[in-house]
Amino acid sequence: MNGYENNEPTHMTALSPSSANATDYDVLIIGGGINGCGIARDLAGRGWRVMLCEKDDLASHTSSSSTKLIHGGLRYLEYYEFSLVRKALQEREVLLKSAPHIMWPLRFVMPHDPNTRPAWLIRIGLFLYDHLAKREVLPGSRGIDLRTHTAGKPLKPLFKHGFVYSDGWVDDARLVLLTAVDAKNRGADILTRTRCTSAQRDADGWTATLEGPDGIRTVRARAVVNAAGPWAESFLRGVAHSARGEQMATKSLRLVKGSHLVVKRLFEHDHAYIFQSPDKRIIFAIPYQDKFTLIGTTDVELKGTDPGAARISDSEISYLCEQVSRYFEKPVTPADVVWTYSGVRPLLDDASGDPSAVTRDYLLESNTTGAPLLSVWGGKITTFRKLAEDAANEVGTMLGQGPSQRPAWTEDAFLAGGDLSPWIGKGARGARPNDEFERFVAAVQARYTWLNPQLARRLARAYGARVADLLGNAASMADLGAEIAPGLHEQELRFMQTNEWVQTGEDALWRRSKLGLHYTPAQRSAVGLWLDNHKNI
Template sequence: MTPTALNKTIHDLLIIGGGINGAGIARDAAGRGLSVLLCEQDDLARHTSSASTKLIHGGLRYLEYYEFGLVRKALQEREVLLRAAPHIMGPLRFVMPHAADQRPEWLIRAGLFLYDHLAKREVLPGAETIRFDSHPSGVPLKRGFKRGFAYSDGWVQDARLVVLNAQDAHERGATILTRTAVVGAVREADAWRVSLRHADGTPETVFARAVVNAAGPWVDRMLRDVIGGGDASHAVRLVKGSHIIVKKLFDHPYAYIFQNPDKRIIFAIPYEGEFTLIGTTDIEYHGDPAAVAIDESEIAYLCEMSNRYFERQIGSQDIVATMSGVRPLLDDAADNAASVTRDYSLELNTDGPALLSIFGGKITTYRKLAEQAVDQLMPSLCAKNPGAKKSAWTAGVPLPGGDMPNADFDAFLAATKKRYPLLPETLLTRYARAYGTRLERVIAPARTVADLGEEIAPGLYAAEVRYLIKVEWARTAEDILWRRSKLKLHLLPEHVVALEHWLEKHAGRDTPVAHAQRARVA
C-alpha cells in the first residue's frame, strides 16, 4: 500500500505504539473486522516491551500491597497465554530461599496459598515447602539457607510476543507501519486527521474514526504535544527497571525469587541456555525513555543481591549484557517506585471522534487490556462499520505458531526432529521455540543445512533472515539479533558486522513503506 493509497482510506482505528499493548489491541480489533492502522516510531517492541523480566506471572509481591484484583486478573491470564503460545512461553518453577530476618514463614505460606487459589489452575502445580539439602535448587545457594518455598509461574520471549500479535493482526487485515512516527493528530467532524513521518522523512496524512494512544512511556507527551484536544485525568509514572545477564550461575531448570533487606524482590532466571538473567530495579526516571540505560549503582545493587544468596560471587566484570527499560506505570501517588501499581486504566474521550489512552499495564495482562480497550470502542465504530463483530474472541485462539495439539511443545519438538533428521538439533530447537508451527514457512523446502542458504553468522542462515525481513518487519541487525532472537548473546562482534554487511547488500534497497507493503501481502 503506497502513501497515496493510505491517505485515501478512512481507517476505523489508528493505534499509536508498537509495544505489547498496541500490538494486542491491533490483533483484537482486526479480528473483529475493524480496519486497523498501527504506527510505531521505531521497531516493534523496541523499548519497554523487550526489557521486561520475561515473566508471565500473577505478581506474588503485589499481594503485600493488597492488589488482589490485579493478581487475580494476572493469574487468570497466565494460563490463557500459556495455552495460546506454548512455543514462546512455558511454565517455570520458582524457588524462594528463606532467612530468619525476612518475612515470617507463616506469612509466606499464607501468601502462596492465596496465590494458588485466587484463580483456577489447570497447567501449573501448586506451591510447596522444600529443603535445600535434598533439592537441586539448593546446590548453588550459600550454605546458610536451609529451607525455602517453591511455586509456579511462567516465562515468555517478550519481544516475540509483541511481534506475533502484530503478525496475527496483519494477517487479519491490519496495516503495520514500523519506523513511522505520529507527529500530529487533529479532530475533524467525523474522523481524526493524523500526520505521519516515515523513517526517510517522508510526510503522510491519514484518517481514522478513532485513535488509541498506546505510546507507553510517551503516552503523556503524545497527549500534551501531538494529539489535539487530548487532555486526560490520568498520567503515567516512569520507573526504570534494569537487568544484568551473566554466565549461568546454576545448572538446573528452576528460577529464584530473592527477598532483600529493602523489601524488594529480585529474580534470577535461567536464560538462553548459557546465562542467568538477574533483575529488576525500580528507580524513578525523568529522562528520555529512548535513552534509558543501566547505571553503576544498579549494577552494584543487582550484584550485591545475587551475592547475598549464591556461593558464586559476581561483579561488574562478569556481566555479559545489560537491559534497561522504562515502565509507564499508572501514577497512583505511591510513596516509592516499587509499590506503584502494575494495574492499568483506559481513558476514553468522546468529544468528537473517539480517543482512547492507555495508562499502565504489564505483559501478563496485555490480552485482557486489549479486549477491554476494543470493547469500549466498538459501540461508536460499529455505527460506521456494521460488518464488525462486537464479541471478544482472543481468549481461546492461539497466536501464530501456537496451534499445537494440546499446547504440547515437547511433543511438537519431538515430531519436528523426526521430520528434519538432517538439521542440527540445537538449530531445530531454536527454530521451534521461535516460530512454532510456522517453522516450515521459515525453512521450507530445506531438508539439510545447505538448503538454508548462506550461514551469515554461526547458527544464522539466509532463509531465516529473509523470513524476518519479509514477514516480521525486521530491518537491522539489532532487530534480528536482539528482538526477533537473542542470538547476540551467543555471537562475537564480528558476527554482528557480518550480518550488517549482508543486510546492506541484500536489503538496502527496501524503504519502510515498501517493506510494510511486502509484509502485508506475504
Template sequence: MAQAQQKIDCDVLVVGGGINGAGIARDAAGRGLSVVLCEKDDLAAHTSSASTKLIHGGLRYLEYYEFNLVRKALIEREVLLRSAPHIMWPLRFIMPHDKGQRPALLIRAGLFLYDFLAKREILPGSSSIDMRSHVAGKPLKHGFTRGFIYSDGWVDDARLVVLNAMDAAEKGATILTQTACTSVNRLADSWQATLRQAPSAGAPDGQQIQVNARYLVNAAGPWTADFLNGALPQGGGKQLRLIKGSHIVVKRIFEHDNAYIFQNPDGRIVFAIPYEQDFTLIGTTDLDYKGDTNKVAIDQTEIDYLCELASYYFTNPIKPADVVWTYSGVRPLVEDEAADAKAVTRDYRFEVDQGGAPLLSVFGGKITTFRKLAEEAVDLIAKDLNTKSGAWTEQACLPGGDLFGAEPQNRAVLEFDGWVNGLQTRYHWLPPKLVRRYARAYGTRIHTLLDGRNMLSDMGEQILDNLYQAEVDYLRKHEWARGAKDILWRRSKLGLHLGAGAEQRLGEWLAAHPN
C-alpha cells in the first residue's frame, strides 16, 4: 500500500548534516525561523567525523599569511570550549625543534604572534622547553633537545555535530537523517524540494517528503558543487578542491597528556594526540582527491607516510602492523591557485543566488570556525527573510554544556573534573569509569540518560561491554542513532575498545529491538 506523502512548509531548508549544516540549522532555529535539515546518511557521517579533532587557530596557516582566518579561529577556541566543556577541552602541544627545518627564532616569533592575535582567558601561552628534562621529551629520540609548548583545544567532532542538531531540534527544527534531497524546483518566492527517506521495515521503498521552503541552504560538504550545479537551471559551474586527510590510530605510545606537532621536511604537519585513553591518534595527510566521495579510505602510501614521520621523532618506531584503526575524509576547500594541497585556504566563502527564491551555498570552512560561519550565514538569511532576531550563539551553551548555569562560563572548562567527581558521588551505583564516559559524552544530559534509574539493573540489558540498553535507547530517542556504526563510531568510540564482532552483535540486537 502506498504511503501518504508528507508535506512540510518551512522558512529554511538546509541540505547537509555535517558541522556547517547543523550549525546553520541551530542558529536559524534559535532566531525563530522554521527549519528543516536533511542528511542523506547519518549526522557527521563523512568529513565532519574525519577531522584531526582539534579546536585550533591553525598555527601553520601563519606562514601562508592567513592572519584573518587564524585570528578568527583563535577567538573561537575559547567561545567553543565554554559552550560544550564536556566534548571539548584544552590541550597542550609539544613541538620538538629539528635543526634541519624552520629556525627556532622564527618558530618562537610565530608562537608569540599566535598567543597575542586574540584574547585568552582559559588557555595558557606558549614557551620554550628543554626536551631533556620535560616529560614530553622521554618518548622522543635523544637528538631532540629543544622544543616549544603552546595551547589549543580538543573536540569530539562527531558529537559536536549531533549537539548542534539537538539544539536546533529543541528550538523547533525538523532534523531528517537518512533522507536525501532528490530534486529541487525553484519558484519566484519558494523552493519545492523532494526528499526521500532511506527504506525501512515500515516503508520498504522509503517515504517521500515534499518541502516548500522560502530559503534553500546548500551545506552539502564534498557534494556542495554537485548540488549547486543540479539546483540551478544553467548550472552553477562551481568546483571544489577536495583534499583527502587520513589518520591512523595505534596503541598508546606515550603516557603524558600532551599532544605533539611534528614538522615534516615536505612542509606538512602531523599531530600525535592522546586518544580514547588507550590509544594515540596520528594524522593527517593532505592529498588532492578525485575519487568517489562516498568511499574515502586511507591507502598504503598514507599509512607508510604517517608511520615514517612518527618514527622519525619517537624512539620506538611505528610500523604499519601497529595500526589498529584508520579513518579518512575529504575536506571541501575553496578552489584557489595553490599548487600544494597543504597550502589551500581553510577559510570559507558564501555564494547567494537571487535568481528567484534565494539559495545560499557554503564553500570551505573548518570545524573551529563553524559557529562563526553559521552566524554569518544566518545573518544573510535573516536579512532576506526580514527576520529581526540577531546573533545569539556566542553566549549560549550546547546541549549538556550548562554545567554551572545556562550561560557559558570559564569555570565549566577549568573545573570539569570536580563536576565529574560530584556526578560519581550522585551515581555511586555505576562504575566510576562509566560515569566519566557519560559525563564526557553527555554533560548535564547524563541526568536525562539516568532519569529514574537507581541501580545497575535499571540500566537494562548489557548489550556489549559498558554499553547498556539505557544508553542505546537514549541515543535512538534523542540523537538520531539508527545503526551500530552510528553508536559505536560516531556517538561514541566504543568500537575501538571492543573486540571483533561487536558491531555485528549490536546490529543484530538493534534489528531484534526496533524503536
C-alpha cells in the first residue's frame, strides 16, 4: 500500500469534526496496508497524535492479495528461518483470539509425495512446527491414512499417506479494515484516497503535502513512518526530501508477485491442502467462501512494472492448475478459473537467486539525521501486530517517550468487533475461538429472530460484535431498506460508507466482503450504482 501515487480519480474521506482543523501530529504514516494500519492503531492506543494517509482504499494492494493464512510458514524451516517461524507461530494464537469472527483455526493436509521431500524430513519439520511456540487452542500434527481419511477422497489413489497440522485462516482485507477502525476509535485520523505528494524534513519535524479531491492540505508531523509496502523505496527516493539534501533510501526492495486463482469447490470437507511441487515450492488449496476453492501461490520476480498493476499471467494460471492436478483425481484446468488476484510482496533484496528463498521477515530502519523517520521493510501478515508493536516502541523512543513511558498494549487486546463476551460471556482459558464464534452466531440468531440464518451468519462473520451497531433498531427485514443485491441491503451499505470508508462497489464487494464473487455482473453494477448515487449521505 502506498499513500503518495494516485492513478485514478478518488474522493478523500471526510475528517471528523474534532480533527477537521488539525494540522499538527506526532506521527504521519504513509500507507494503508496491514503494517501502516497496525502501526497507527498501536501508536494511537499509546496516546500519540496520528494521521495515516493511503492513496487508494484501505488494503487495495498487497494486504488484500495474500493467501489469507495466519501461519508460521512451515516451508521457511527449510531456509533455516527459525526466528521468523517462531515469531509467526507465537502470533497465530494471539491473532486468533483477537478477532474470532474474521480468523479461525484451519487444519492442513499434506499428502506425502516421496518424489519431493522424504517422510522423515516432514516429520522433523512438523515436530519443530508444533514445538517452536506454545499452543493453547491449536491441535498438533499427526500422520493420516488417506485411504480412509475424508481428505483422501478427492485425491489420486497413489497418495496413500499424509500428514495433518494446524494453522489459521484470516479475511485479510477485513483484518486491515478492523485494525484501521480500532485506530480511528483510539483517536487516529485515517485518510483514504489521499496521497502524499511531498514530505519535507527539517530539524524539528516534517511538512507534508496531502492531495485529495477536496483540495491540497499541509500537515506538520514530528515523525514520519514509511509503511508504503511495495512503494516504500520509491517514497524515500521521490517524495521524501531533506533540507540537508541527504539520501534517505539505503535499502532496495525485491518485488515478488504472488498470484492466486479461485475455482468452484473441489472438495466437500473443511480441511485445506498443502501440496509439494517438484520445484520444491508448495501450493495451497483452501476452502473459500463456502462454494469455492482458493489455489495459490506463485513467486514471480516483478521488474519494470507498477506494483499496483500486477496481474496473473497465463503461465502462472497454467502452473497452478498443473501443480494441483498432480494431486487431485479430477484435473483443474484454466477453464475452471472463476476469479484471480495478484499481490506484490515487498521483500528486502538479499541477492538470493530464488524468489522463494528471500526472507519474509521484516526490518525496521530508523533514521534520525533530522526529524525521525522509520521505514518498514518486508514483513508478512501474520506478524503485523508484532511489527507494529516494535515500530511503536521505536517511534516513541525517537520522540523521547519509549515503551517504559508509553508501554505496549495490543497483545491482549481485541480488534474491532472481536470481543464477543457481551454476547456469550467470558470464554474459558484454552477455549477454541471457532467454538466461541459458533456460540456468538447462535446468540445473534436468538436476538434477531427475523434474520434468516444465512444472513445472520454472514453479518456475524463480517462484523462480530459490531453487528449490533449495524442493525441498530431494526426489527424486521423491511427495516434494513431495499435489497440492492441478494442479501445486501441499504442499511449495510450505509454502515460501510459511514464506518468503513467505503466509496465504490469494488470497496464493498471485493475488500469489505467477497460478495462480488457470488454476484452476477448486473448485481455488482447495482451495488456500485447505489453507492455512486448515495455519496456523502
